[in-house]
Amino acid sequence: MSDEEWAKFVQDSARGIPDSAPKEPSARARMVTERLRQQEARGELPEGWRSGPSLRETQRRATRKRRLWAILGLPVAALLAVVAMRPSLLPGDPFGAGDAEAAVSPLPAETAAPTAAPGAVDPQTPTLERPFAGSPALRWADGAAGIVVPEATAVGTLSKAQVEKALQQSRKLLIDANLDPATLRGERPAAALAALEPRQKDLLTLLNTALSKPDRKHDPLSMFSRFDPRRLRLVGDVVKTRGRMTFKAGEHASVVVHADYTFVYPVARVDESASTEVARTIVRRALDLEFSDPRKYVVTPGRITVVRYDRDIGNSACDVYDGFLHPRFSTAGATDEPTGAPPSGPTADPYDRSRDLSENGEKACGVVSRT
Template identity: 65%
Template sequence: MSEKPSDDQPSASEIPDDVWEQFTRDTERDIRGSAPKEPSARARMVTERLRRQEERGELPPGWRTGPTSWQERNGRAGRRRKLWAVLGVPVAVAVAVVALKPSLLPGDPFGTDEPRAAASPLPVETAAPTAPPAASDPETPTLDEPFAGSPALRWADGEAGIVLPEAKAVGPVSKDRVEQALKLTKKLLVAANLDPETVRGERPEAALSVLDPKQPKLLDDLNTALRSPSAEHDPVTMFSRFDPVEIRPAGDVIKTRGRMTFERGSHAGVAVRADYTFVYPVMRADGSTEVTRTIVRRVLDVELADPARYRVTPGRLTVRTYDEEIGNSTCDVHDGYLHPEFPSSGDKSTDPTGPTTDPYDRSRSLDDGHACGTVTRT
C-alpha cells in the first residue's frame, strides 16, 4: 500500500496514465533486480565440491579472502601513492612555473616568446646635455645584447650617430666651405674611431689622410706613436684601437652620440668642434663569451684654413686641439691599445688615483689631467 500523498504533492488522479504505468514498471523491475536470487544448479554443485575440498584440506589458506592480507594491498597502494606524491611535487612546481612563464618551454608552444621591445632611439643631440643619462637597469651585457644595461642602448649605431649640422656661410666663408669642413671632420671621426681596421689595431690610414701634412709636428708625433707607443706618444689619444691578440669586438655595432658645431676660424677658414662618445662592446680573444664595454669620449677642434692666404694643403684639416676621456681601460699601459677590464678578472692592475666619473655623462667638460680614476658604470 502506498503512502497517501501530501497536500503539496500531486495525487494519483492528477498523474497521466502513461507516466503512472512507466513508474509502476520501473519499480517492479528494480524490486526484482534487488531481490535475492537462488543459486543455479551448477553454482550449487561448484559450492558443494569446494566445501568438500576444504574439509579434506585440499585448498590453500586464504582462498576465500583473495590476497594474503589487507595490509599487503594497502601497502602496494600506499607505495604507489607515495611515489605519486614524490613525483607530484616537482611536476606541480613545473606546471606552476610554466603557467607563470610559458616561454620557458622549448619551442614556445603557446606562442608567448615575444622579442624584447626595442628601445626607442634618442633624438639627435643638438646642444650640450644638462645632466648625465638616467640610471639604467643593472643588466649584464651578452653577445646577443652587448648594450644591455647601458644608456648607449638608445644611441645611434656607428656613423649614423654623427649627424652634421646644416651648413651655413660664416662671414666671408661660403656655405660650401663650411659643408666641406663638416664632412672632413666626420671622415676623421669615422676613420679614427669606427673603421674596423682601426679598431682592430691596424694603422689608421684613412684618418691620417684627412690631416694636413704641412701642420708642424702633428703627423710626426702620430706616426711615432703608432710605430713606438709610449707614455709621451700614445696613439689612443687620437685613435680607438684594441690589441687583436687580446680583444675582439662583441658584434659589429659601436654606439655613437655627440654633436658638431662650427664658427669662423682664425685662419680665414671655418673652425669645427666635435664632441662625441663611442661605446665599444668587446670580449676576450681566447674564446670567452664574457662581454664588457669601453667608453671613449673625444673632443676635437679642427679648422679648414684658407689655402689662398695660408700655407696649408687644400682639402686637409688642421688640428688645433684634441682631448679624450677613456672609461674602462687599464691605466698606465702605453702600448698603443685600449685594455678593457672584465668583471670576472676581479683585480685591478693599477690603483685609481683620479676622480670617480660617469663615462656616459656628456654634460661636463673634460678635465685637463688624465689621472687614473674610477668609472661608475660601463
C-alpha cells in the first residue's frame, strides 16, 4: 500500500469513529476515582453510595412518612371539613364566603300577588356587617330599586303620558314616605306631604297633627316610616323592598294606582353599650292613589288623591303612640326604650305578602313569627 493510500485509510477510519467510542479518562478523573476507591476501602463512604439507598433504609423512610401523615392527617382532614362547611371562619375571608349578600341571587320582580309566605331560610343572627342575615329579605331589591312601575297605557280620557306621570308620582310618594333618610330619622316628610292633593283637607289635617302631636287617633306611622334618632339608627344605607304596582280606570275620569309594598328596616341602638345587636322592623303598606282628569274634575294638577291607605307593622312595640317605630331587641339597652303593652293578637309572618291587608281592620297587635 502506498503512502498516499495509507494516509487516506487512516483519515477515513478516524472520520467513522462515533462520539460514543470509549475515551481515556483525564488525569483529574483518574485521581478522583482513586481517592473514592481508597475511601471505600477504609469504610469512610456510606453504604450504598454507588447504588443509592438500601432496601432497609428505603423501608425505614417510608415508615417514618406514614407515621407523620397518621399524626397530621386526621386534624388536617377535620380542619378542611370545617372550612368546607364554614369558609367564613378563615381569617380575612379569602373566598368571599362571608359576603353572603353578594353571593345570593336576587329575586325577580313581583308581578302578581304571592300565594304563600316566603319559605324558611337558615336561622342566622343579623349583624352590623350582615343586617339581613336569616331574613327572606336578603334576596329582595335594595330600596327604590324594588319599586318598579308597570308599562303605562292610556286609561279612559287620560293619555299614556298622563298615566306614566301618575305612576312616577306614586313611586316618588312611596320613596319619600318610606325610604327617604330624613323621613326615617324622624324629620318632617315635607316632600311627601307636598305631593298630596291640598283639597284633601281632612287627611292633611290628620297627618300634620300626627307629626306634631301624635296619639292613638293621629299616628304618623299610618303613612310614614320613622325612627327616633335619639334611640335608634339605621344599620347601613339599605332598606330591602318588595312589592308591585298596578293601575286601572277610576270612577272619576281617573286612573287609580294600587301600590302594595313591604319594607324591611335593620336598626341598632344609638347607645354604645348595646350597639352591636341588630333588630329588624317590617312594614307593609297598601295604597290606592287616584289621578283625575283635570279637564273634567276640579283637582290640583300633579297632586295625588289618597283613596285608601292600610299598613301592617311587624316587630314594633304595641300601643306606643309617640310617632316612631320601636322594634324589640333580645337584650336590654342603656336607652330607656318604650316597650308598650304585650302583644295580644295572633301570631303572623310579617313577610307573608299573600294576605289581604284590607282584612286586617283594627285587630289587636300580634306576635311576629320571625323578623
